[in-house]
Amino acid sequence: MDIKSRIESLRSLMKERSIDAFIIPSSDNHGSEYVSDYFRVRQWISGFTGSAGTVVITEKEAHLWVDGRYFLQGEQQIQGTEYILERMGEPDVKTYTQWICDNVKTGGTVSFNGKVFTVSQLHDLEEAFQEKGIKTKPEEDIFDIIWKDRPTMPNKKIFIHEDSYAGKTVEEKLTLVKEEMKNINVNNLLLASLDDIAWLLNLRGGDVECNPVFLSYFLISDDKYILYVDKEKLNEKIINLLSIKSISIKDYNDIVSDLKLIKGNITFDPSKTNVWLKESINKEVNTIEKRNITTDLKARKNSVELKNIENAHIKDGIAMVKFIKWVKENVNNEEITEISAAEKLKKLRAEGEDFIDISFDTIAGYGPHGAIIHYKASEESSLKLQPKGLFLVDSGAQYLDGTTDITRTIALGELTEEEKEDYTLVLKGHLNLSTAIFLEGTPGCSLDVLARRALWSKGLDFKHGTGHGVGYLLNVHEGPQGIRRELNPIALEEGMIVSNEPGVYKADKHGVRIENLIAVQEKEKNDFGKFMCFKDLTLCPYELDAINISLLNEDEKSWLNDYHKKVLEKLSPYLLEDEVLWLKNATKEI
Known part of the structure; x- marks a missing residue:
């Protein structure tokens, strides 16, 4: 079926x-950002492959809403279809709820799959539709009817993330959760978000590509712990281990019947819990909607996790240095494409001890493709690298001892003055954020301007967040913290890890992004309070050939030189002689 036929098949059911x-x-079903093939319904019906976006289809129109990361990609991928692209956040662009209000008749009906629509999303709809009397009607997964060759539900094996990596035992984590449940006076806790469950149980899986999680639900009810999962994913060792910890195992879909039986009250995260689950809860049970207890515990990495993560970044830095050296030395001698470069980088990472997988699909964009923020090369689009211009590579890995995420924009040869200026302005913002000192309790949104100030001074900006939280052998995007312009009141606390990734993107020209992962740590205490700072975890040289040194001040030069000394010191013991020589040149003082 082509896109037109897929839309028409849905419209036929809508009419019925x-x-x-x-x-x-x-x-x-779990409010995940990245999903398995089975759940890629929005991609199937629209052709748009980005990780975020929303489709709304009516009898006569089809619209796709995307954020600034996907403006260019969305426009390209829906060409030739009836879809209209809605650029979220742009002037005069309505949200999809506002658009529905304006385009659905009074008393009309709006539907969605109740298993993939969160409680928070439903609340937003109901509030927006109330005045006009538009009804919401959760449906079952009707795409099982119209998507004839739909992939099967994922069924990858689950494995144990040993305590030596996790830093806390399952018993310790369950005790922390139970204590907090007692503090807020709740009888039952429902976890539907996959990374929370994996973290709590020190288990990992492979049901979502690049994200080591497994489809499951978890219910704490008084002194009962129940994991709802396909038992075929568990081996005897895991079953026995869970039994020892008094954790029962039930089938994945049994969660519904059990929710009907609970008593007292229950708490769940409305942004991670689907409508199908909420509607299964007995109406006499009081529901408390709040962020998962585990989300905050998971975000603050313990000392063992932080130490392990530093080790993971040494391995990642080794792979990145080998990769950048290889690209620069061979771009003029052999055919290297965006795809073959990404494959080479994955191969180099796989040589690292305890490598599991990449942490997301590598973004490898040469020249104008670097301006597509979340670009993914295909056989049709993949460009051959040339010994000139900029090559943006955003990539990461999953190791048993941590998750990495790094972006380097590589100079492949001669650069224009515009390319150098853009790179240097992004670098200035990156350094300005990395060196920030801030009072305890400061949210990330209060620091965002530091990364944009140099760009704003030249009338430039970037349409994505400056930083996101990062999991620990978990999702590369993790809340609740972040650094972005939009208001997020979550304070940056000691042990949290965030990315630092400003950029600038010029359509049909080039893109620049520079990204390190940074950990929040205490700087000092004095009469004015506790002050916090960042520690850079990522170990990889910046692109000296792309810097307009005249635009850097003395403090920026000094920080850059100190960072490069650390990169050389940390990575050299693991590199071959010619690689060390190359790294010495790449980290020379400016």
Whole structure:
């Protein structure tokens, strides 16, 4: 079926069921950002492959909402279809709920798959539709009817993340959760987000590509712990281990019948819990909607995790140095494409001890493709690298001892003055954030301007967040913390890890992004309070050939030189002689 036929097949069902508009988000049953092939319904019906976006289809129109990361990609991928691209955040662009309000008749019906639509999303709809009397009608997964060759549900094996990596035992984590449940006076806790469950149980899986999680639910009910999962994913060792910890195992879909039986009250995260689950809870049970207890515990990495993560970044830095050296030395001698470069980088990372997988699909964009923020090369689009211009590579890995995420923009040869200035302005913002000192309790949104100030002074900006939280052998995007312009009141606390990744993107020209992972740590205490700072975890040289040194001040030069000394010191013991010589040149003082 082509895109037109897919849309028409949905419209036919909508007509049968008296549905005026159907909403298709990007998530799975667990509110996940990245999903397995089975859940890629929005991609199937629109052709848009980005990780975030929402489709709304009515009898006569089809619209796709994307954020600034995907403006260019979305425009390209829906060409030739009836879809209209809605650029979220742009002037005069309505949200999809506002658009539905304006385009669905009074008393009309709006539907969605209740298993992939979160409680928070439903609240937003109901509030927006109330005045006009538009009804919401959760449906079952009707795409099982119209998507004839739909992939099967993922069924990868689960493995144990040993305590030596995790830093805390499952018993210790469960005790912390139970204590907090007692503090807020709740009887039951429902976890539906996959990374929270994996973290809590010190287990990992492979149901979502690049994200070592497994499809499951977890229920704490008084003194009972129940994991709802496909038992085929568990080996005898895990089953016995869970039994010792008094954790029962039930089938994945048994969660619904059990939710009908709970008593007292229950708490769950409305942004991670689907409508299907909420509607299964007995109406006499009081529901408390709040962020998962585990989300905050997971975000603050313990001392063992932080030490392990530093080790993971040494391995990652080794791979990155080998990769950048290889690209620069061979771009003029052999055919290197965006795809073959990404494959080479994955191969180099796989040589590192305890490598599991990459942490997301590598973004390898040469020249104008670097301006597509979340670009993914295909056989049709993949460019051959040339010994000139900029090559943006955003990549990462999953190791048993941590998750990495790094972006380097590589000079492949001669650069224009514009390319150098753009690189240097991004670097200035990157350094300005990395060297920030801030009072305890400061949220990331209060620091965002530091990364943008140099760009704003030249009338430039970037349409994505400056920093996101990062998991620990978990999702590369993790909350609740972040650094972005939009208000997020979550304070940056000791042990949290965030990315530092400003950029600038010029369509049909080039893109620049520079990214390190940084850990929040205490700087000092004095009469004015506790002050915090960042520690750079990423170990990889910046691109000296792309810097306009005249735009850097003395403090920036000094920081850059000190960082490069650390990179050389940390990585040299693991490199071959010619690689050390190359790294010495790449980290020379400016």
